[in-house]
Amino acid sequence: MGLINRPETDVVSYDPKGGDGWVTTRLDFLVNWGRANSLWPMPFGTACCAIEFMASAASQFDLARFGMERMSFSPRQADVLICAGRVPFKLAPVIRRIWQQMLQPKWCISMGACASTGGMFDNYAVVQGIDTIIPVDVYVPGCPPRPEGLIYGIMMLQEKVKRERAADTSLRNEMDPDPTSQLYIPPSAINELSEPFGNSIHQQRSGL
Amino acid sequence: MATIKRTVEVELSTTGMDAQGRPVRTPLAVAEDGSTVAVAAPPSMEPELEGEHMLINLGPQHPATHGVLRLVLELDGETVVRCIPHIGYLHCGFEKIGEYRQYNQIVPWTDREDYLNSIGNNVSFILGAERLFGIDCTPRATVLRVIAMELSRIASHLVWLGTTCIDIGAFTPFLWAFQERENIYALLERWVGARLTTSATRVGGMAADVPAGWTEQLQTFITLFPKTIDEVERMLTKNGIWVGRTIGLGAMTAEEALNYGLSGPMLRASGVAYDVRKDFPYLDYETYDFDVPVGSNGDVYDRYLVRVEELRQSTRILEQALRRLPDGPVNVDDHRVILPPKSKATSEMESMIHHFKQVMEGPRPPIGESYVATESPKGEKGYYMVSDGTAKPVRWRIRPPSYVNLSAIPKMVEGHLLSDVIAINASIDIVMGEIDR
Amino acid sequence: MSTPFTPVVGGSALPSDAPAPATERNVPHRGGPANPSAEALRAKFGAAVLRVDVVWGETTVIIERTRVQEIVRWLHDDPSQRYEYLSDLTGVEFRDAEQPIEVVWHLRSIAFRRFLRLKVQLQRGQPLEVPSVWPVYKGADWLERECYDMFGIRFAGHPDLRRILMWEQYKEGFPLRKDFPLRGRFSRAEQLRQALAANPEARYSMEELSIADAFEDLPQEMRNRLRSGEKTGE
Numbered sequence: 001m002g003l004i005n006r007p008e009t010d011v012v013s014y015d016p017k018g019g020d021g022w023v024t025t026r027l028d029f030l031v032n033w034g035r036a037n038s039l040w041p042m043p044f045g046t047a048c049c050a051i052e053f054m055a056s057a058a059s060q061f062d063l064a065r066f067g068m069e070r071m072s073f074s075p076r077q078a079d080v081l082i083c084a085g086r087v088p089f090k091l092a093p094v095i096r097r098i099w100q101q102m103l104q105p106k107w108c109i110s111m112g113a114c115a116s117t118g119g120m121f122d123n124y125a126v127v128q129g130i131d132t133i134i135p136v137d138v139y140v141p142g143c144p145p146r147p148e149g150l151i152y153g154i155m156m157l158q159e160k161v162k163r164e165r166a167a168d169t170s171l172r173n174e175m176d177p178d179p180t181s182q183l184y185i186p187p188s189a190i191n192e193l194s195e196p197f198g199n200s201i202h203q204q205r206s207g208l
Numbered sequence: 209m210a211t212i213k214r215t216v217e218v219e220l221s222t223t224g225m226d227a228q229g230r231p232v233r234t235p236l237a238v239a240e241d242g243s244t245v246a247v248a249a250p251p252s253m254e255p256e257l258e259g260e261h262m263l264i265n266l267g268p269q270h271p272a273t274h275g276v277l278r279l280v281l282e283l284d285g286e287t288v289v290r291c292i293p294h295i296g297y298l299h300c301g302f303e304k305i306g307e308y309r310q311y312n313q314i315v316p317w318t319d320r321e322d323y324l325n326s327i328g329n330n331v332s333f334i335l336g337a338e339r340l341f342g343i344d345c346t347p348r349a350t351v352l353r354v355i356a357m358e359l360s361r362i363a364s365h366l367v368w369l370g371t372t373c374i375d376i377g378a379f380t381p382f383l384w385a386f387q388e389r390e391n392i393y394a395l396l397e398r399w400v401g402a403r404l405t406t407s408a409t410r411v412g413g414m415a416a417d418v419p420a421g422w423t424e425q426l427q428t429f430i431t432l433f434p435k436t437i438d439e440v441e442r443m444l445t446k447n448g449i450w451v452g453r454t455i456g457l458g459a460m461t462a463e464e465a466l467n468y469g470l471s472g473p474m475l476r477a478s479g480v481a482y483d484v485r486k487d488f489p490y491l492d493y494e495t496y497d498f499d500v501p502v503g504s505n506g507d508v509y510d511r512y513l514v515r516v517e518e519l520r521q522s523t524r525i526l527e528q529a530l531r532r533l534p535d536g537p538v539n540v541d542d543h544r545v546i547l548p549p550k551s552k553a554t555s556e557m558e559s560m561i562h563h564f565k566q567v568m569e570g571p572r573p574p575i576g577e578s579y580v581a582t583e584s585p586k587g588e589k590g591y592y593m594v595s596d597g598t599a600k601p602v603r604w605r606i607r608p609p610s611y612v613n614l615s616a617i618p619k620m621v622e623g624h625l626l627s628d629v630i631a632i633n634a635s636i637d638i639v640m641g642e643i644d645r
Numbered sequence: 646m647s648t649p650f651t652p653v654v655g656g657s658a659l660p661s662d663a664p665a666p667a668t669e670r671n672v673p674h675r676g677g678p679a680n681p682s683a684e685a686l687r688a689k690f691g692a693a694v695l696r697v698d699v700v701w702g703e704t705t706v707i708i709e710r711t712r713v714q715e716i717v718r719w720l721h722d723d724p725s726q727r728y729e730y731l732s733d734l735t736g737v738e739f740r741d742a743e744q745p746i747e748v749v750w751h752l753r754s755i756a757f758r759r760f761l762r763l764k765v766q767l768q769r770g771q772p773l774e775v776p777s778v779w780p781v782y783k784g785a786d787w788l789e790r791e792c793y794d795m796f797g798i799r800f801a802g803h804p805d806l807r808r809i810l811m812w813e814q815y816k817e818g819f820p821l822r823k824d825f826p827l828r829g830r831f832s833r834a835e836q837l838r839q840a841l842a843a844n845p846e847a848r849y850s851m852e853e854l855s856i857a858d859a860f861e862d863l864p865q866e867m868r869n870r871l872r873s874g875e876k877t878g879e
Contacts, residue, residue, distance in 0.1 A: 044269060046276050046298055047641050048323035048404055051367065058386035073271040089840035090812050091276060091297045094268055096841060123301040124820055124829030132837060144404055182841035187834030194833035296810035304820055308827055339701050344670050462653050466729045469784025480653040482755050487655035489668050502652050574674060576700045579751060594737050602740060607733040615787040644810060
């Protein structure tokens with residue numbers, strides 16, 4: 001909580017010195033309220049996090065309270081892509097294509113350590129964080145995160161949605177991958193993000 | 209084609225063994241005259257109408273494929289002519305990483321591979337590792353591991369039940385199943401600290417002993433769980449929709465099932481009474497009184513009956529295990545593998561050296577190899593480990609039951625309708641984490 | 646329509662006074678009683694059986710590469726052996742470069758309650774090729790494909806030997822070989838670039854389309870893309 005600088009309000013509010021009129025801020029508030037409380041998830045569940053996601057959707061933790069019980073497995077009807085689980089390289093073009101098939105406005109929650117950074121799978125097969133493939137809004141750490149953790153991440157996303165302004169057109173920019181390499185961030189950035197850290201650096205000897 | 213009327217009466221014998229101490233198998237599906245029925249596949253639809261075949265892609269992102277499975281189906285109308293499965297969308301290099309980790313460090317990896325059966329996988333792996341070390345665990349650890357495996361079996365079958373019901377269209381049992389799973393999560397969390405990815409075992413024992421009051425909570429679970437099974441059975445077993453959607457689908461004969469290497473409820477539903485717990489026992493399973501349900505037709509309905517009955521049998525084993533849980537240490541007193549208590553490690557030289565060797569190098573087994581097979585909820589699960597005397601295995605092979613079970617899907621799905629493909633896929637009870645590793 | 650049904654029971658071929666199976670304890674590291682099938686193999690195949698080991702209670706029989714299919718078929722068909730179940734099939738490469746690459750078969754006889762491990766040792770420098778046991782066990786299909794994918798061992802006689810876990814045009818090599826680094830040979834950006842180069846829309850390989858005469862019915866642009874050799878999502 002202390003590491004993140006949160007703005008003072010978490011909804012769009014009327015600021016007489018700013019450029020927004022009263023009507024635009026009320027409209028923003030209404031639109032954002034509607035969007036935040038009915039985020040239809042696109043569960044891109046691959047592994048263990050998907051089971052905790054299902055547990056979040058089940059009776060004990062109940063995502064329906066957040067308007068998210070309607071899991072849309074068709075990306076065309078989804079708002080938020082929840083990538084729950086590890087993404088190997090073979091699955092990378094699939095998640096890229098699913099993200100591109102989702103319509104704006106769309107957000108992405110990267111659930112779990114593997115989706116956020118590759119997790120414990122620092123090897124030849126796993127993408128070291130889906131943010132190298134698609135833009136991510138909220139990262140939920142955990143292996144797997146408890147349903148409460150996922151719900152905290154969802155609530156964080158809701159706050160982010162409520163702070164949006166319609167006048168800010170850059171929010172709805174579609175990511176623009178390089179046509180030859182299909183990467184949307186420079187390769188050096190990908191290599192930097194994927195560098196091993198922590199124990200991974202030491203645990204790369206096979207044998208003694 | 210004549211329709212086949214079929215009454216399903218479930219009869220179980222109360223004793224698990226015959227006079228020679230061999231396990232008695234009990235067939236599940238019995239017709240009115242007492243014989244068991246083999247049901248033929250559903251009739252093919254309108255063979256006179258010819259048309260071109262469609263190629264349909266199911267997955268890898270699909271709500272009903274139980275993970276990232278991709279099936280390419282060649283369809284003649286709605287009937288599947290051929291099915292080509294594609295896997296590998298969750299391949300994460302487990303076996304490669306296992307060569308870079310000490311044996312105790314591999315335990316968290318076994319959680320993630322069959323993630324519905326995490327603590328069961330922990331136990332399976334550690335049985336293989338302990339065989340490689342030549343260690344037999346303590347009596348208390350033996351019983352605790354049986355409790356872990358059976359809880360895990362129940363948890364895995366509950367997910368299978370929930371997701372299969374959703375795939376076939378019944379949403380409510382999913383919620384019931386996951387509510388029961390929350391009870392199991394509560395137990396596991398009290399014991400080892402994690403709900404799903406437990407990492408509960410270590411070479412020579414367990415990560416932690418059960419806390420005070422845990423056995424009472426387990427007893428409550430054992431008492432209340434059969435009511436949920438009854439509720440599910442009341443809703444599904446004689447339900448016309450459920451039976452109509454599952455009977456006769458994806459049948460495999462016993463010879464086919466054996467030849468394809470199927471195991472677990474898939475094999476038993478086809479009439480082969482092979483359960484690793486009975487035939488190649490481990491953890492003193494031969495001393496527990498339980499039955500192994502065996503089906504006769506090998507179709508989706510039989511697999512459902514077998515798994516639901518296994519839920520009951522697992523509860524029975526849990527009860528016996530709880531009653532016989534002995535006191536005593538949970539870890540073996542072997543300084544090669546078990547860390548000494550901190551008080552000794554900081555005061556005695558010898559303990560300090562043992563601590564140092566284990567933490568820096570890791571326990572080293574002698575040169576050799578071992579394969580210990582266990583009965584996971586999906587089938588025969590085994591870990592084949594080859595050691596060259598170092599702390600990290602030369603080869604860590606996971607024998608994935610779902611992998612071999614899934615390879616039979618082209619055979620099972622031929623001639624069925626598209627919606628049956630979903631039901632058959634659900635009945636195999638696959639976990640992509642285990643298949644792709 | 647009811648057919649009489651008898652379940653296949655484990656241990657059914659054992660005599661009625663055979664001891665009931667029990668948990669193994671205090672298993673010796675080496676030595677101990679060998680699986681009787683090892684003796685039977687020696688008697689039947691003589692020189693093709695190179696060595697018999699008993700390690701941790703499990704019998705390993707090292708056999709000659711060329712006679713694998715014959716031996717496995719005999720173990721499957723012979724009424725005194727009845728190894729009707731192939732449990733696992735994998736490869737092992739040791740860290741020591743002198744040691745051969747091994748291909749391991751785990752066979753089970755459910756009727757006799759026996760477990761047998763067969764091994765073939767492929768010396769370095771020899772081509773990595775082994776006869777397939779798919780004609781005997783259909784379950785070997787995917788197991789052999791995975792062994793090929795991870796080690797590069799070819800199985801002669803397999804109907805469809807192609808990669809299964811990695812995508813078919815995977816360029817980095819065979820992951821479980823010891824000379825393959827843990828994080829792969831290419832940089833992460835390069836790995837991602839190669840993975841993303843696959844177009845999920847050109848999603849059927851030529852092989853799959855050949856099973857249905859559907860190639861002519863594909864839209865023109867998809868046909869063009871496939872003809873020009875565009876990589877599929879494999």
